Amino acid sequence: MAxxxxxxxxxxxxxxxxxxxxxTVDLDDTDSIKKAAALVAEDLMSFYTGEIPGILPGPPPDxxxxxxxxxALWAAMLDYRSRTGDTQYDDKISEGLLFQxxxxxxxxxxxxxxxxxxxxxxxWGMAALLAAETNFTAPxxxxxxxxxxxxxxxxxxxxxxxxxxxxxxxxxxxxxxxLTNNGYNYVSTLANVAxxxxxxxxxxxxxxxxxxxxxxxxxxxxxxASGLLDDNYNVFDGTQATNCDExxxxxxxxxxxxxxxxxxxxxxxxxxxxEWMIRLDGLAQQTLDVxxxxxxxxxxxxxxxxxxxxxxxxKSFLHRSLASTVKLAPYKADLILPVLKSSAxxxxxxxxxxxxxxxxxxxxxxxxNGLTGAGEQDHILHPIP
Numbered sequence: 593m594a595x596x597x598x599x600x601x602x603x604x605x606x607x608x609x610x611x612x613x614x615x616t617v618d619l620d621d622t623d624s625i626k627k628a629a630a631l632v633a634e635d636l637m638s639f640y641t642g643e644i645p646g647i648l649p650g651p652p653p654d655x656x657x658x659x660x661x662x663x664a665l666w667a668a669m670l671d672y673r674s675r676t677g678d679t680q681y682d683d684k685i686s687e688g689l690l691f692q693x694x695x696x697x698x699x700x701x702x703x704x705x706x707x708x709x710x711x712x713x714x715x716w717g718m719a720a721l722l723a724a725e726t727n728f729t730a731p732x733x734x735x736x737x738x739x740x741x742x743x744x745x746x747x748x749x750x751x752x753x754x755x756x757x758x759x760x761x762x763x764x765x766x767x768x769x770x771l772t773n774n775g776y777n778y779v780s781t782l783a784n785v786a787x788x789x790x791x792x793x794x795x796x797x798x799x800x801x802x803x804x805x806x807x808x809x810x811x812x813x814x815x816x817a818s819g820l821l822d823d824n825y826n827v828f829d830g831t832q833a834t835n836c837d838e839x840x841x842x843x844x845x846x847x848x849x850x851x852x853x854x855x856x857x858x859x860x861x862x863x864x865x866x867e868w869m870i871r872l873d874g875l876a877q878q879t880l881d882v883x884x885x886x887x888x889x890x891x892x893x894x895x896x897x898x899x900x901x902x903x904x905x906x907k908s909f910l911h912r913s914l915a916s917t918v919k920l921a922p923y924k925a926d927l928i929l930p931v932l933k934s935s936a937x938x939x940x941x942x943x944x945x946x947x948x949x950x951x952x953x954x955x956x957x958x959x960x961n962g963l964t965g966a967g968e969q970d971h972i973l974h975p976i977p
Contacts, residue, residue, distance in 0.1 A: 606809065613838065622653035626676050633672045635951060637681060640688075641663060656901050659704045662688060662714040664905045670719065671912065674726035682729055682847050689738070690731055697736060698744040709768045709775065710749055710971050714786035717745030721793055739797060742790055749787045750807060760836040764814055767830065780976050782818045784811050785850040797921075815851075823947055825874035826882065827851050829893075842893045845883045847908040849913030852879050856920040863945065878922050883910060887934035888957040896955055909927045 610829045655712060666688050669681050694700040699716040700708065721729075721742035727737065748754070749765060755867060756764045765787055767780035790901040791807035798804075815821035818836040820828050829840045852875040859868040889910065894903050914932060935956065942953035 599647060600744070604754050604781065614820045626678075629672060629676055630678060630947065631953075633678070633681070635946070635948070636665070636668060637670070637684070640669070640684070642684070658902060659692075659701075659708065660715045661905055662692065663724040664908060665720040666736065667715075667719040667722050667912070668908060670722045670726055673728070684728060685719040685723075688711075689716075689723065690733065691740075693741055696744065698748055700748075706770070707773065709773070709780075710754060710765055711780055711786055713769070714743055714783065714790060715789055716751075717834075718744045718786065718793075720745075721790060721797070723895070725793070725797060739794070739897060743794060746787065746790045746804070746807070748792060749783075750789075750803070754807075756833045759834060759918060761818060761833050764809070764818065764831075764833065764836070766833060771856075777833045778830055779820075779836070781815065781827060782829075782844070782847040782850070784815065784820075785827075785847055785854060787811065788854045789857070792854045794860055796857055797964065805861070808854055811854070821851065825871075825878035827875075827879075832854055843882060844893055844903070844906055845879075845891055845910035848875070848879045848883065849910035851875055853913035853916045853920075856917040856924075860920040868882065870933065872921055872924070876927060879910075879914075880927070883907075885932050886957060887931055887933045888938040890957055891954075895957075899954065 624658075624925040666685050669685050673679060673681065673685070692701045692704075693701060694702065696704075697884050699713050699720075720738040721863055723738035724742065731738065752763075754765055754769065756762055756766065761779050764779040765775055765784045767778040767783055768774070768776040770776065788808045788811035791804040791811075795801050795808075812821070815827075818831065819839050820831060821835075822828070826841075826843060827843040829844060830837050831837075831849065852872070855868055855872040855875055859865065859872045862868055883892060885892070891899055891906055894900070911932070914928050918928055938956040939952065942956060943951065945951040945953060
């Protein structure tokens with residue numbers, strides 16, 4: 593039997609947790625856990641029709657999944673592959689990522705460009721970056737690499753044309769790319785921290801790069817000055833581009849997780865710089881306090897009854913960011929691991945639905961809503977330490 597580090601073992605354990613409600617699994621046996629994780633991956637892929645490669649799960653009437661959730665799907669499957677060595681989905685992962693890369697290898701896909709936002713593009717960029725980080729099979733397209741796809745996204749979003757030009761929100765990355773899109777005049781925290789996360793992770797992948805590190809410094813300076821990140825390390829949703837004093841104080845786990853992951857990556861790349869340690873400590877504690885009431889993950893802005901389909905994917909990114917934080921800053925393991933373990937135990941109890949009796953639910957605390965879907969499976973499958 594292969595030996596696992598404690599972090600890798602727990603990541604695999606929680607990746608498999610979606611199947612534990614319906615199966616008897618020996619949690620001390622990594623082979624047993626791998627088998628359970630395989631079932632969760634199978635259930636997630638059952639939502640992918642492949643009718644339009646890279647879209648999850650395809651256009652209506654198959655569901656109201658938006659384009660960006662395809663990026664979430666492939667990130668989950670790449671995480672699963674890297675932990676288990678299961679390569680059976682490689683062709684679908686590769687097809688999904690490459691089909692949507694667009695003419696200029698930047699995830700501005702012609703079939704979605706008109707409605708695509710900066711956050712959507714970044715999510716696909718992060719999936720490609722994960723492919724590079726986990727040594728996924730090379731694209732096999734004219735020397736293209738997955739790191740290049742992520743770099744192109746980062747470079748385009750670094751452009752001033754994507755940003756607010758003046759006023760109190762100057763230099764903030766807009767939510768939408770195009771003036772004609774609803775939300776162009778909104779500065780989304782998620783878009784800003786997603787861009788910063790790509791920069792921080794590219795910096796770790798490729799070695800020290802001033803442009804990439806500056807992007808993270810500048811993002812946190814902007815978020816702090818604007819109040820989108822407050823003194824208590826709350827991460828708020830966004831603000832109107834015309835006035836950064838009017839903050840939308842809704843909090844979503846996705847944005848908080850990526851802010852934390854960016855800080856952890858910078859802590860790692862600066863060999864424990866005190867500034868980044870302080871920021872990392874504050875974000876880690878507040879993220880757990882806000883999104884894990886009673887030790888169980890909760891999308892506080894919408895649970896129990898007001899979450900749309902997009903929001904069912906958010907906790908998957910929260911979990912992955914917490915996993916990444918433990919790997920990048922191992923001293924945070926004692927804080928993060930116990931909370932994720934208790935949350936996983938609650939998640940397990942929801943995995944009893946669907947025709948196969950093992951589909952997982954979205955609400956892990958309180959009364960389940962009985963709904964299952966791709967987002968629910970996705971946020972179970974993402975490895976969490």
